[in-house]
Amino acid sequence: MKDDAALRIPLADGREDCRLLADLAAAAAVEDRGEASIAASVDRLRAAGWLGAGTPEPDGLFTRLVRLAEANLSLARLYEGHVNALRLARTLGDAEVWAETRALADGGALLGVWGADGATPLSIDGERLAGGKRFASGLGVVSHAVVTLGQGEAVRLALLDVSDPARHRPGSWRKTGMRATVSGDFDTGGMLASALRWVGGPGRYLEEPGFIGGTWRIAAVQLGGTLGLLRAAADELAALGRLEAEAQVARLSPVLTRALAAGAFVRRAARVAEGAAGQAEPERAAALSAQARLLTEEVGQDAIAAVERSVGLAHFDEEARTGQIARDLATYMRQAARDAFLQRAGRWCLTRDEPFSALLDDPDA
Structure with missing residues (x-):
């Protein structure tokens, strides 16, 4: 594991956080009804500095996740994915991938982790990608996702730009809950395989204590x-x-x-x-x-x-x-x-x- 002591930040806790959480709670209902996009709430987290590469210590992160989910569960689901993506890039990726991921987060990007394969699993077909992901949360608000390729001990992770709206299939999410997360399918078919930025080798994703x-x-x-x-x-x-x-x-x-x-x-x-x-x-x-x-x-x-x-x-x-x-x-x-x-x-x-x-x-x- 890389030394990330310099990336740790204290949990900001005070009136500003209370106002932020109150606003996010008020937004949750209208986001669920489709009257507003969760993108506005993501913007609030970005403005508050929550999306940067620095994350609180375990006690602080625990508190932040609980309070955010208490206010806006869909937003907390996206934020937890963002934190997980940062952790994977930091602990499993090489210095170049971590620097790229850190720069994305510090620039305000929302990251995700998409593990579930679609009807055709995500794979590499020559110089192109094939298949895609399902249950992909944050379509349109997540700019880059850490995606899985392969199964079992051969599973591997890669960072991928997922911002192209032409590849988003939000209509596939027909669940009664978590509608505000803008979840659905992501089609990778035809993307260049060189777009993948490998995050660790085969099987590293399954290592403990991180999995x-x-x-x-x-x-x-x-x-x-x-x-x-x-x-x-x-x-x-x-x-x-x-x-x-x-x-x-x-x-x-x-x-x-x-x-x-x-x-x-x-x-x-x-x-x-x-x-x-x-x-x-x-x-x-x-x-x-x-x-x-x-x-x-x-x-x-x-x-x-x-x-x-x-x-x-x-x-x-x-x-x-x-x-x-x-x-x-x-x-x-x-x-x-x-x-x-x-x-x-x-x-x-x-x-x-x-x-x-x-x-x-x-x-x-």
């Missing part, structure tokens, strides 16, 4: 989305004079308690994955991050169910804020390979020859 160990960021976004949903439900019920009813408190309070407790676990997973412990014991980082993602998914599902019961039929109105957040959250939480994550993390924990209480120890202490 599954990096899913703590997804957990942080899931957690933020859950907290945003609960906040929206509380606001709706308060406006109706129903928030303090015993039934409402009984439904929502336990889920909020679990979400707050999950936050401590996700923060711990972040510290392990991004610190010396993760480098020394990569499987620990992978297991903790996978567990954090699974935990926040379970809490998120329970939050959706509790809010449906608490808000009632109004929750299912097309323009209901709670309904919009719940659709986005349910869609985002449907990440791939859930069962594989569960098996890998569970086996690592259950087969260790030590008391389970040792899993609570601080490995960096």
Whole structure:
């Protein structure tokens, strides 16, 4: 891993951040309805300096991801992809690729990571590319994406300019949630293979602690989305004079308690994955991050169910804020390979020859 101490920046936290997040939360509803493009919110992040190559330390990044997802889940999904692209270029790419990626970010570019292949997988056919990507988030706002080529141990990463609107197929995204992310297919057919800027060699993408160990960021976004949903439900019920009813408190309070407790676990997973412990014991980082993602998914599902019961039929109105957040959250939480994550993390924990209480120890202490 390259020495990136000079790239680390503190999380700006104060009135400016509060105003920014409030504005982004207000924009989320109109972006979901298609009345405004998420590009304007990306511009707000750019103006606030969030897209630069410097990223906060793990605690700061955890806080930033949670708060952004709490305000605007679709935007947080794009921002997490941007952070991931920077991490991949910095840790796996050579000096030239990292310099190029860093310059893009410092110039205000929004980056992404597109891993899912289309009906025809992305491949190199002579001097040209063939196939494409699906579920590509940020069409029209992401300028460059780190894309995968190949499968299994032969998978390789490359940085690719994806700004050509003629190659965007947003109409292929027919999901009920995360509509504001401008997701869809990207067609690479006919592009020059020389446009690929390789980011590491075959199989490097799968290395820990960066692969599954990096899913703590997804957990942080899931957690933020859950907290945003609960906040929206509380606001709706308060406006109706129903928030303090015993039934409402009984439904929502336990889920909020679990979400707050999950936050401590996700923060711990972040510290392990991004610190010396993760480098020394990569499987620990992978297991903790996978567990954090699974935990926040379970809490998120329970939050959706509790809010449906608490808000009632109004929750299912097309323009209901709670309904919009719940659709986005349910869609985002449907990440791939859930069962594989569960098996890998569970086996690592259950087969260790030590008391389970040792899993609570601080490995960096």
